[in-house]
Amino acid sequence: MNQQSVPITPHASPTAPWKRFLSPENRYLAPMFITSILIVGHLSFGILESYKKTGIAIAASLLAELLLGRTFSGKWPNLASAYITGISVGILVRSPAFWPYAVCAIVSIMSKYVLRIKGRHIWNPSNFGISVLLFLAPETVASLSIQWGNYLLPMVVIWILGSVIIWRVRRFHITGTYVAFFLVFAFLRSYITGSPWQSEIAPLTGPMYQLFIFFMITDPKTTVRSRFWQCVVVSVVALAEMILRLSQVVYAPFYALFLVGPAALLIEMWFDSRRTVPARVAA
Amino acid sequence: MKPGIAARIILAIVFAGLVFSPVIIKRFAARHDESKTKLDLATALARHGFYLQEVSQAAGVNFLHQAPTLDPRLNHIMPQVASMGASVSIVDFDRDGWPDFYVTNSKEGAKNALYRNMHDGTFKDVAEEMGIADVNRAGTGVSMGAVWGDYDNDGYEDLLLFKWGKPELFHNDAGHGFTRVTDQVGLPPWINANTALWFDYDGDGLLDLFIGGYYSEDVDLWHLASTKMMPDSFEYAKNGGRKYLFHNLGGGKFEEVSEKVGIHSRRWALASAAADLRGTGHPDLFIANDYGVSELYFNDGKRFHEVGEQTGVGFAPKSGMNASFGDILNQGRYAVYVSNISEEGVLIQGNNLWVPEESTSGDKLKFENLARDFGVEIGGWSFGAQFGDLNNDGTLDLYLTNGYVSLDHNRSYWYDFSKIAGGHSLIINDAKNWPAMDGRSLSGYQTKHVWLNDGSGKFVDVAQAVGVTDTYDGRAVALADLWNQGVLDVIVANERGPLLIYKNTAIPENKWIEFDLEGTKSNRSAIGAQVAVFWNGQQQVQEVSGGSGFAAQNQRRLHFGLGKFPHVEKAVIRWPSGQIQTIDSPAPNENHVVKEPS
Numbered sequence: 014m015n016q017q018s019v020p021i022t023p024h025a026s027p028t029a030p031w032k033r034f035l036s037p038e039n040r041y042l043a044p045m046f047i048t049s050i051l052i053v054g055h056l057s058f059g060i061l062e063s064y065k066k067t068g069i070a071i072a073a074s075l076l077a078e079l080l081l082g083r084t085f086s087g088k089w090p091n092l093a094s095a096y097i098t099g100i101s102v103g104i105l106v107r108s109p110a111f112w113p114y115a116v117c118a119i120v121s122i123m124s125k126y127v128l129r130i131k132g133r134h135i136w137n138p139s140n141f142g143i144s145v146l147l148f149l150a151p152e153t154v155a156s157l158s159i160q161w162g163n164y165l166l167p168m169v170v171i172w173i174l175g176s177v178i179i180w181r182v183r184r185f186h187i188t189g190t191y192v193a194f195f196l197v198f199a200f201l202r203s204y205i206t207g208s209p210w211q212s213e214i215a216p217l218t219g220p221m222y223q224l225f226i227f228f229m230i231t232d233p234k235t236t237v238r239s240r241f242w243q244c245v246v247v248s249v250v251a252l253a254e255m256i257l258r259l260s261q262v263v264y265a266p267f268y269a270l271f272l273v274g275p276a277a278l279l280i281e282m283w284f285d286s287r288r289t290v291p292a293r294v295a296a
Numbered sequence: 297m298k299p300g301i302a303a304r305i306i307l308a309i310v311f312a313g314l315v316f317s318p319v320i321i322k323r324f325a326a327r328h329d330e331s332k333t334k335l336d337l338a339t340a341l342a343r344h345g346f347y348l349q350e351v352s353q354a355a356g357v358n359f360l361h362q363a364p365t366l367d368p369r370l371n372h373i374m375p376q377v378a379s380m381g382a383s384v385s386i387v388d389f390d391r392d393g394w395p396d397f398y399v400t401n402s403k404e405g406a407k408n409a410l411y412r413n414m415h416d417g418t419f420k421d422v423a424e425e426m427g428i429a430d431v432n433r434a435g436t437g438v439s440m441g442a443v444w445g446d447y448d449n450d451g452y453e454d455l456l457l458f459k460w461g462k463p464e465l466f467h468n469d470a471g472h473g474f475t476r477v478t479d480q481v482g483l484p485p486w487i488n489a490n491t492a493l494w495f496d497y498d499g500d501g502l503l504d505l506f507i508g509g510y511y512s513e514d515v516d517l518w519h520l521a522s523t524k525m526m527p528d529s530f531e532y533a534k535n536g537g538r539k540y541l542f543h544n545l546g547g548g549k550f551e552e553v554s555e556k557v558g559i560h561s562r563r564w565a566l567a568s569a570a571a572d573l574r575g576t577g578h579p580d581l582f583i584a585n586d587y588g589v590s591e592l593y594f595n596d597g598k599r600f601h602e603v604g605e606q607t608g609v610g611f612a613p614k615s616g617m618n619a620s621f622g623d624i625l626n627q628g629r630y631a632v633y634v635s636n637i638s639e640e641g642v643l644i645q646g647n648n649l650w651v652p653e654e655s656t657s658g659d660k661l662k663f664e665n666l667a668r669d670f671g672v673e674i675g676g677w678s679f680g681a682q683f684g685d686l687n688n689d690g691t692l693d694l695y696l697t698n699g700y701v702s703l704d705h706n707r708s709y710w711y712d713f714s715k716i717a718g719g720h721s722l723i724i725n726d727a728k729n730w731p732a733m734d735g736r737s738l739s740g741y742q743t744k745h746v747w748l749n750d751g752s753g754k755f756v757d758v759a760q761a762v763g764v765t766d767t768y769d770g771r772a773v774a775l776a777d778l779w780n781q782g783v784l785d786v787i788v789a790n791e792r793g794p795l796l797i798y799k800n801t802a803i804p805e806n807k808w809i810e811f812d813l814e815g816t817k818s819n820r821s822a823i824g825a826q827v828a829v830f831w832n833g834q835q836q837v838q839e840v841s842g843g844s845g846f847a848a849q850n851q852r853r854l855h856f857g858l859g860k861f862p863h864v865e866k867a868v869i870r871w872p873s874g875q876i877q878t879i880d881s882p883a884p885n886e887n888h889v890v891k892e893p894s
Contacts, residue, residue, distance in 0.1 A: 063612060084303065109646030109668055120314050127304075127311045150318035151641035152674070168720065208712065211729035215719025222718075261711035263642050 044096050046178050047228065051100060053167050054220060067103030070114040074099030077122035085126055094138075095122060101139040101224060106146065107155045117142040117154075131282055135275040137235045144271040147264050156264055157221045168218065175227040184231040190244040191226055192217070194251035202255060216266075225266050235274055237281045246277040335761040341803050344748060345687030348763045348786060348798035356418040357411060359795040362403035364438045364460075367520040372732035375701045376709075377517075378402070380490055381460075382771040382789035383441035383847035387453045389426075390471030395776040395851050397787060398423070398455065399795055400439035406432050408439055408457075417779060427474045428455060428466055437461010437486070437517075441772070441847035445494030445503045447544055449820040458489040458507055460517055467548075481542075481550045487513050488537050494842030495570040495579045496819045496872050497557075498597055502544035503819045503842065508565030508583060509537015523728045527564060528721035531613035533587035535725070536564030558600040563588045569619040569844040571630055572826065574658050577874050579824050582609075584616030584634045590648075594659065608653075608663045609634075614645040618846045622683030622692045624651070624670075624749060626834045632663065635678030635696065635846070639739055642710050646673040647681075647696075671755045672696075672747050677739035680773040680846035684784040685857030686762075688806035690834070691749040697770025697788050701733075702740030709736040741767045768793035776851035782808045782885060784855055789847070807858040810887040811867065813840060816894045818872035821852060825871050825892075829856045829882075831864040858884055 055061045074095045082090030102118045121142030125134040128141070146154045179185045199213035216222055230236075230250060236243050250266075250273045257265035340347040352358070361382040363375075370377050381402025386395050394413035401408050407429040411419035423429035432438045437459040444453040452468035463483045466474035488511035494503045511517065512535060515525045527533035539559050542550035554560065563585035570579040574594065581593040581600060589610040593600035604610020609632065618635035625631075629652045636645035649672050650663035667673035675681075677700040683692040701709070712731035716724055723729050744764050747755035759765075768790035778785040779799070786798040809829060813822035823842040828835050838854045858864065862884050869877040871892050882888055 081307075085307075108644055109665075109673055116314055116317065120311070123307070123311045123314065127308050145315055146318065147641075149316065150322075152322065153318065153644060155642060155644045165720070165722075206731075208731040209729045211723045211726070212712065212716045212719065212731050215716050215723045215729070218720035218723065219718040258711075261708075263711055263714050 041093055042178060042182065043228065044093050044100075046174065047097055047100050047224070049174070050171055050220070050224065051104060053170060054104070061103070066106075066108075066111060066114045067100070069111060070103035070106070070118045071096065071099035073115040073118035074102065074122055077119045081122060081126045097228065098122060098139045098142075101228065102142060105139070105143055105157050105221060105224060107157055108153050110153055113146055113150065113154045117146050120145060130279065133234070133278065133282070135235060135278045137229055137232045137270065137274060140229050140267060140270050140274070144264070144267045147267065156267070157219075168220075168223075171220070171223050175223060179227055179231060184233070186240055187231045187236065187243050187247050188226045191230055191247045191251055194248045195254070198251055198255040202258060205259065222266065225270075230270060230274075235278065237277050242277075242281070246273065249273050249277070333761055334765065337763075337801065340758075340762045341801065344758050344762055345689055345806060346762060346783070346800055346802040348686075348746070348800055350763070350766070350796050351799045352795060352797040354417070355797055355799075356414075356420060357795055357797060359399055359401075359409050359411075359421075361399075361789060361791060361793060361795070362401055362406050363792050364402050364404055364517075366517045369520055369523050370517075370727055372734075373727060373730045375703060375733055376713075376738055377727075379701060379769075379791060380771060380847070381438060381440050382791045382793070382795075383439070384772045384774045384787045384789040384795070385442045385444055385843070385849035386774050386776040386787070386851040387444040387455075387849075388852075389444070389453055389468060391452065392471075394780060395778050395853075397774065397776070398428070398442050398444070399789055400441060400457070400847075401432060402438040402440070404432060404434050404438060406438075408432070408442075413778065425473070427476070428457075431457055431459075431464060440490050441492065443492050443494055443843040443849050444821075445505075445823055445842050446819065446821040447494070447503045447505070448548060449502070449815075451814075451820055453821060456492055456494070456505060456507075458487065458492040460488045460511065461486060463487055463489060463492075463507060477548060480548055482552075483542070483550075484513065484540070484552075486516070487540065488515060488517065490566050490847065491568045491583075492843060493568050493570055494821070494823055495581075496544075496824055497541070497570075497579060497581075497595055497600075498543070499578065499872055499874070500544075501815070501817055501819055501873065502546055503821060503823060504544050505540075505542040505550065506568060506570070506581065507540040507542070508568050509539060509562075510564050510566060510586070512537050512562075524726045526725050526727050526730070527587040528725045530587055530717040530724065533564055534562050536562050536585075536587070538562055539565065539583075557598065558602070559593060561585075561591055561602075563591065566617045567619040567634075567846045569621055569632075569841065570824070571621045571839045571841070572824070573630055573652075574661055576658075577870075577872075582619045582621075582632055584619040586615050586617065587613075588616075589613045590616050590619075590634055607661055608665075609648070609650050614648070617679050618681045620682050620844045621839065621841075622694070623837045624649075624683065624692050624694075625753065626691065626751070626836045628828060628835050628837045630837070630839075631666075633672070633681050633683065633694065635675060635681055635698075637677050637739070638674045639677065639710060642714050644674075647675050647678055649673075666753075670753055671757070672745075675745050676742040679771050680788075680848055682773045682775050682786075682845050682848070682850060684775040684850070684855065685808075686746070686784055686786075686800060686802070687748065688783065688802050688808045688857030688859070689751075690806075690831075690836070690857050690859035690862075691751040692836070693749050694745075694747040694755060695764075695773050695775070695786055696745040696747070697773050697790075698744060699740055699742040699767065699769040701738040702767070702769050703733070703737045704735050705737065705741065707734075707736040709733050709738040713738060740769065743767060744770060764798065766790075766796060768796070772846055772848040774845065774848045774850050775855075777810065777853065777855055777887075780887070782810070805860050807860070807862050807884040808856060809858060809864065809867070809882060809884050810853050810855050811869070812853045812887055812889045813869065813871075814889075814891045815871060815873070816892040817875065818892055822871070822892070823852070825869060827854050827856075828868045828870075829858075829864065830866050830868070831858055831862045853887065
């Protein structure tokens with residue numbers, strides 16, 4: 014999922030404590046939010062497969078980040094993003110075995126250091142790790158696919174809290190656009206397939222999607238820069254997801270982001286390079 | 297100093313290795329997988345020590361299970377809602393010393409069958425003449441299963457039939473017929489039950505009765521008041537049927553005491569089994585729930601205490617569909633096998649093999665799930681399973697049947713199923729929100745699993761090798777020595793499919809011993825009696841069961857394999873009354889009929 018809660022754009026420091034807390038500079042906001050999802054989810058209805066498995070995912074992620082960060086950047090890395098990756102893997106991966114939790118977390122972190130173009134990693138780490146494992150180890154690994162128990166309250170709390178935080182860190186337009194397009198495409202799918210519309214919007218009500226829309230698709234490191242194109246890209250993610258869903262692909266959202274996210278970044282880099290070259294020539 | 301290109305290359309190689317490690321491991325495992333190899337009888341005997349041959353037609357059994365047709369508002373998902381009801385329970389109803397069996401049908405108006413053992417390798421359906429065939433009449437619901445127990449201690453096993461509908465109790469009239477006594481004993485007018493068992497929870501010598509509801513008891517599946525009758529969660533549902541515990545007062549009277557004794561779950565029960573897990577002399581109760589966690593109730597003889605989370609078995613919610621006990625490590629302790637759903641690429645719950653942790657016992661008992669370590673974890677959409685020593689080598693093996701809905705071979709409902717399963721309770725709870733199945737399969741045509749126990753913590757799947765090649769939608773499995781030849785045969789009840797009888801041929805070098813118990817102070821069926829056999833420096837414990845697996849009941853007679861050259865020191869029987877009886881040096885290759893000393 015997203016590796017930083019800090020958007021790139023600088024702005025004036027807020028003064029009120031709650032504003033400081035909910036400010037883009039607070040890089041621990043996202044880790045605290047995802048931890049609260051974990052706690053709310055587990056205490057309200059036991060979302061965790063097991064403490065051990067979640068612990069393994071977090072530990073593997075932190076260790077991999079420490080080792081690789083120190084080795085390849087020469088300094089000790091901030092572990093906030095690795096923590097988010099680990100906890101995301103711990104929540105989203107479902108397997109009776111222990112190894113997928115460690116492998117998924119490590120592959121996720123390693124992807125940041127290996128799959129780089131022009132100094133940028135192009136896949137959201139946990140999206141990469143989870144997609145790879147779902148695709149290559151389907152006999153052992155599945156993803157979280159259930160809902161918030163029987164309760165409406167935890168879902169509402171997560172939606173409100175998530176929306177406030179995402180709004181404060183100036184990423185709400187991404188989440189909002191995706192949700193809007195998901196709903197439009199859900200009704201379109203319902204029209205095409207004849208399935209009840211309730212079944213088409215059902216996935217959106219589950220915790221998997223809440224993690225997906227608040228953390229994964231909003232990852233500042235793996236999204237394009239302009240707000241407009243961010244909205245365009247995320248609507249293409251929703252479109253790709255719809256196409257995959259019409260082909261009955263169970264993990265359509267993960268695969269859609271896996272395909273569209275890096276492609277968008279590569280296109281942005283290509284445009285950047287075209288802008289840079291004429292500028293240099295002109296100079 | 298920053299690392300150079302060599303470090304980055306090494307990192308890339310390690311990364312690629314990790315990414316593709318699942319594929320490499322899968323290919324390596326496939327090379328060493330013998331489970332898909334079919335063998336002939338001689339080779340299977342030489343390699344595995346037994347062979348199972350499907351003989352239902354030759355045995356005169358031509359039973360086809362039919363499913364019910366429920367409210368038309370469920371038509372679009374009918375195959376998955378009307379997906380249970382095939383059951384089998386073993387009984388020697390006429391006390392001739394040969395196992396008979398009862399199987400249920402679930403179509404409105406279809407008849408159940410009681411197959412009497414004719415002692416010549418064949419069976420004859422006598423349900424009609426005995427008065428227990430025509431039990432699926434319109435308006436009364438349809439059969440889901442049956443369990444046998446001698447509730448009035450007259451020496452003949454009586455029949456409890458549980459249904460999606462009105463449960464029925466039939467008194468066995470000395471093996472000559474059955475009398476319906478439902479109204480006299482005061483069973484409720486309607487339970488949507490998928491599990492029941494007989495056990496003497498308070499040790500008073502009278503069998504009590506547990507019935508577990510699946511759909512809520514106020515739902516009439518033929519005349520729905522509302523389509524909001526589905527589970528309100530795929531893994532955390534609590535809107536299922538209530539549980540009933542009927543305390544046997546004697547004189548043919550029962551009192552419903554579930555609330556009074558501490559059982560008040562509304563989870564969706566699919567399987568239950570009882571055994572004394574802590575050595576207290578009181579049977580504890582295990583309930584495997586669909587759409588949620590399993591429940592384990594410790595029984596102190598008067599009250600039940602739910603300890604699922606405390607003992608570890610009730611932490612991770614799954615789709616429990618089976619509960620069976622087995623002393624798989626010959627340590628005198630029971631493991632519990634719970635079946636769940638595993639579908640590649642969609643949902644990998646894995647079955648649970650709950651093994652008691654070594655240093656725990658009594659009220660501190662804890663279990664750990666060793667299904668993966670033991671090799672019995674992945675079994676498809678698993679249903680009924682039973683432990684039994686199929687090759688008489690002295691360790692308990694495991695037979696598992698599976699498969700949910702087999703319709704179109706090439707089209708799967710799984711995508712739509714996973715979509716709705718992830719929805720909020722407001723969506724999943726209403727049947728009208730579920731996408732239509734349109735003839736698609738849901739985990740259909742699955743191969744079965746016969747796991748052979750090597751005695752040291754590993755099970756190997758030999759199903760194809762030993763002749764179990766069917767792919768019907770299996771539900772119930774029951775084990776019995778049908779032909780009194782010292783081996784466990786297997787009966788499998790299939791949903792919308794034929795009843796299968798797998799006759800067992802085991803190598804004669806492996807010896808066996810059986811115990812047929814009859815209580816006097818204890819309940820006469822001896823349900824709850826434990827036998828521990830000590831031989832060649834090891835022991836194995838088994839308990840007479842009043843229902844286990846999924847919608848099934850094994851023979852009451854206990855069967856132990858002993859391996860080659862057994863020296864049997866003793867058999868220790870602990871009767872439900874608490875009385876301990878020791879039989880020194882019981883002869884192998886014999887069925888020992890034992891009456892509780894009075």
